[in-house]
Amino acid sequence: MTVILEWLSGLCLLLGGGLCISGGVGLLRMPDFFSRVHASGVTETLAAPLLLSGLLLQMELSLDSVKVIMIMILVLATNPTATHAMAKATLHGGQRPLEFANGKDIGGDGSSKL
Amino acid sequence: MRYIRSSLFVAVVWLLLSGHYTPLILSFGAVSVLIVVWFMWRMERVDEKLEVLPMRPRMLYYLLWLMWQVVLSNIDLVRRIWDPDLPIRPTWQRLDTKVTSSLAKTLYANSITLTPGTLTTDVREDHFMVHSLSPDGIEDLRKGGMEEKIQRLGI
Numbered sequence: 540m541t542v543i544l545e546w547l548s549g550l551c552l553l554l555g556g557g558l559c560i561s562g563g564v565g566l567l568r569m570p571d572f573f574s575r576v577h578a579s580g581v582t583e584t585l586a587a588p589l590l591l592s593g594l595l596l597q598m599e600l601s602l603d604s605v606k607v608i609m610i611m612i613l614v615l616a617t618n619p620t621a622t623h624a625m626a627k628a629t630l631h632g633g634q635r636p637l638e639f640a641n642g643k644d645i646g647g648d649g650s651s652k653l
Numbered sequence: 654m655r656y657i658r659s660s661l662f663v664a665v666v667w668l669l670l671s672g673h674y675t676p677l678i679l680s681f682g683a684v685s686v687l688i689v690v691w692f693m694w695r696m697e698r699v700d701e702k703l704e705v706l707p708m709r710p711r712m713l714y715y716l717l718w719l720m721w722q723v724v725l726s727n728i729d730l731v732r733r734i735w736d737p738d739l740p741i742r743p744t745w746q747r748l749d750t751k752v753t754s755s756l757a758k759t760l761y762a763n764s765i766t767l768t769p770g771t772l773t774t775d776v777r778e779d780h781f782m783v784h785s786l787s788p789d790g791i792e793d794l795r796k797g798g799m800e801e802k803i804q805r806l807g808i
Contacts, residue, residue, distance in 0.1 A: 558731065565734035573772065574743050577786045578734060580769035585727040602672045609669070619766035619773075626774045626784065636745045636784055 544596050551593030558586035572629055573636040576622055583618045587611070660690045704756050707808065715802055719764055722799075726768045730786070741786045745774070748783045748794055756808045764799060 558581055565578025591611045595604055667682045706712060733740055752761050762773040762781060771790045775782035785791045794800075 558727070561731045561734050565730070568734065568739055569741070571743070573745070573784045574741060574786055576772060577730065577769055580772075581727055581730055581734075584723050584767060584769055602669060605669050609666075615767070619763040622766050623762070623773055626772055630774055637743055638745060 548593045548596035551589050551596065555586045555589035555593060558582065558589065562586060571637040572634060573626065576626060580618070580622065583614060587614050656690055656694065659693060660686055663689050706756065706760070709806075711806055715806060718802065719767065723768050726770045726790075730769045733786070742788060743784065743786055744788050744791060745782065745784045746791050748781045748791060750780055751797075751800060752803055754808060757803050757806070760806075760808070761800060761803050764803070765794065 562578055562580075562582035565581060566575050569575045569578050588611050591607050591614075595607050598604055598607075664682070664686050667686060671678065671682060750758065750761065752758050758776060762776050765771050765773045765781070765783060770786045771794065772784045773781050774784055783791055783794065
C-alpha cells in the first residue's frame with residue numbers, strides 16, 4: 540500500500556514539475572501579453588494542484604493535510620480573479636491583443652517579437 | 654441567523670488553521686472571529702446582499718466536471734506550447750451570454766478564465782469579451798455546454 544502511494548505521489552510530483560516547465564516555456568514562446576497569461580495558467584490550474592496532491596499523498600493524515608487542501612482551494616479560487624484583474628488592467632492601460640483573423644496560425648516566427 | 658452561520662464557519666476555519674488549543678490562543682481566536690463577523694456586518698452597508706454559492710450535490714458535480722475540463726484544456730495547451738510550429742491564433746471576441754443572475758454570471762466568467770486557453774476580459778449586461786488562444790476555444794463556448802450546465806444549477 541505504501542509503495543503504491545509512494546509511486547502515485549512521485550507521479551503527481553513529476554507531472555506537476557513537468558507542467559511547471561511547460562508553463563515557463565510557454566511564457567517565453569508566446570507572442571504577446573494575453574497569450575502569455577494563458578501559458579502561465581498551466582502552472583496555476585493544473586501544476587500547482589498536482590504538486591500539492593503529490594505532497595498530500597506523502598504525509599500522514601493530520602491538520603497539515605487539511606491546510607494543504609485549503610491552499611489548493613485557495614489557489615484555484617483566486618486564480619481566475621487575479622487573471623481577470625491583470626487582463627482588464629492591461630486593456631485599460633491601452634494594450635490590445637494581437638489578432639490574426641485571416642486564418643493563419645502565428646507560427647514559430649511569431650515568438651519573441653514583442 | 655446568517656451571522657451565526659458565518660461565524661461558525663470562520664471559527665471552524667480558524668480551528669483547522671491554528672492547531673494550538675490552549676485557553677489563551679483560543680480566546681485570541683474567538684476575538685478574531687468576532688472582528689471578522691463585525692467587518693462582514695459593516696461591509697453589508699456597502700454591498701447590498703451577500704450572495705453565496707449553494708453547495709448542493711449538483712454544484713459539486715459541476716465543479717468536478719469543471720476540473721476535468723481544466724485537465725483537458727491543459728493537455729491541449731501543453732501540446733500547443735511544445736509544438737515547434739506554435740499553432741496558436743489568438744482572437745478576442747464578443748461572447749453572447751444567456752445567464753442572467755449575477756451569481757451565475759460570476760460563475761460562468763470565472764469558469765471560462767479558469768480553463769487555460771480562454772480568458773474573460775470584460776463582463777457586460779448581455780455579453781462577455783473573451784480572449785482565446787485559438788478560435789476553437791470560443792467556438793466551444795458558443796456551443797454552450799458550459800453555460801447550459803450553469804443554467805441547470807438554478808442559481
